[in-house]
Amino acid sequence: xxxxxxxxxxxxxxxxxxxxxxxxxxxxxxxxxxxxxxxxxxxxxxxxxxxxxxxxxxxxxxxxxxxxxxxxxxxxxxxxxxxxxxxxxxxxxxxxxxxxxxxxxxxxxxxxxxxxxxxxxxxxxxxxxxxxxxxxxxxxxxxxxxxxxxxxxxxxxxxxxxxxxxxxxxxxxxxxxxxxxxxxxxxxxxxxxxxxxxxxxxxxxxxxxxxxxxxxxxxxxxxxxxxxxxxxxxxx
Ligand code: C5P
Numbered sequence: 001x002x003x004x005x006x007x008x009x010x011x012x013x014x015x016x017x018x019x020x021x022x023x024x025x026x027x028x029x030x031x032x033x034x035x036x037x038x039x040x041x042x043x044x045x046x047x048x049x050x051x052x053x054x055x056x057x058x059x060x061x062x063x064x065x066x067x068x069x070x071x072x073x074x075x076x077x078x079x080x081x082x083x084x085x086x087x088x089x090x091x092x093x094x095x096x097x098x099x100x101x102x103x104x105x106x107x108x109x110x111x112x113x114x115x116x117x118x119x120x121x122x123x124x125x126x127x128x129x130x131x132x133x134x135x136x137x138x139x140x141x142x143x144x145x146x147x148x149x150x151x152x153x154x155x156x157x158x159x160x161x162x163x164x165x166x167x168x169x170x171x172x173x174x175x176x177x178x179x180x181x182x183x184x185x186x187x188x189x190x191x192x193x194x195x196x197x198x199x200x201x202x203x204x205x206x207x208x209x210x211x212x213x214x215x216x217x218x219x220x221x222x223x224x225x226x227x228x229x230x231x232x233x234x235x236x
Contacts, residue, residue: 003235006205007228008059008181010034010215014042016050023054025225026218029232032084034059034213048081057084059213063121065089068096072103075118079107083116085181087161090120090148097155117159119181120152125163125197142166146173153178164199164207171208183213187231190217201231 009030011019023033033051035058040047051058060083064071071088078086088100100118108115122145123132129141137144149160149170159179162170167180174180186198204212214231221227 004029004228004232005031006211006235007201007231008032008034008211008213009218009228010036010061010183010213011039011047011051012036012215012219014038016043016046019043019047019050020054022219022224023051023056026228027054027056029225029228030056032057032059032211034061034215036061037063045081048083052082058082059084060086063087063089064100065092066096068099071096072099075100075103075116076107078116079104079113080111082113084114085117085119085158087119087121088157090122090152090157090160094151094155097152097157101156117179118157119179120148120155120157120160122148122152122160122162122166125184142169146170149174159210162209163197164204164209165197167204167207167209179210180208181211181213182209183215185212185214185217187217187234189230200234202235205235 007030009026011022011033013019033056035047040062048058060078064074088097090097097120104116104118123141132144145166152160153174159181161181163184164182167182170180182204184198185201185204187200201212218224218227
């Protein structure tokens with residue numbers, strides 16, 4: 001895989017014009033774009049269509065967490081829309097995760113298309129030990145993350161989303177082709193904004209991540225293409 005293909009750009013914008021502009025600029029070097037809650041609730045499936053029409057892949061980050069039947073139907077719908085990867089919350093439980101895998105596989109088989117990759121969100125990086133305790137979880141953040149990763153693997157998920165701090169520990173505990181996708185990435189030349197536990201692109205990939213998700217260091221840059229190329233160069 002070329003180094004640039006390990007970068008997923010988060011399209012955290014709310015207008016289709018910005019989606020088109022960014023994808024046009026970046027598609028020579030970036031192949032996967034993340035569409036999250038802001039863009040999806042602002043522009044809906046049109047945002048997905050734009051990315052796909054321009055020949056790129058969609059990572060739909062809506063973090064599903066619902067009853068198994070509902071999540072399975074959403075997973076089917078995404079298989080139908082040729083989504084490359086999407087997220088669900090592992091805290092939704094084993095049955096919910098299995099239902100998502102089954103729904104996506106069945107629909108992809110029926111349509112004879114590729115099965116979307118399903119990634120599990122473990123403990124959000126915005127939560128600390130006190131937040132976890134307040135919702136009844138007494139374990140350490142890392143202990144809880146590893147338990148949820150094990151459950152995700154058992155359910156047949158393709159991988160997880162993890163903070164850079166957790167990547168190496170997760171990597172030791174999962175099979176080789178289990179994907180680890182990491183946000184919270186900041187090149188050294190970039191402001192940290194609201195991300196606290198950050199790593200550089202090279203550190204994150206070096207600790208075992210398969211993909212890094214990068215938003216503002218690229219999208220808020222005056223020249224997104226140049227920023228991306230600088231990051232790719234730094235990957236060595
Ligand atoms: O702009 P920035 O590089 O911080 O964007 C990171 C992207 O990754 C955002 O779309 C954000 O929602 C997502 N994300 C994150 N931290 C997590 C999970 C997801 O920053 N723990």
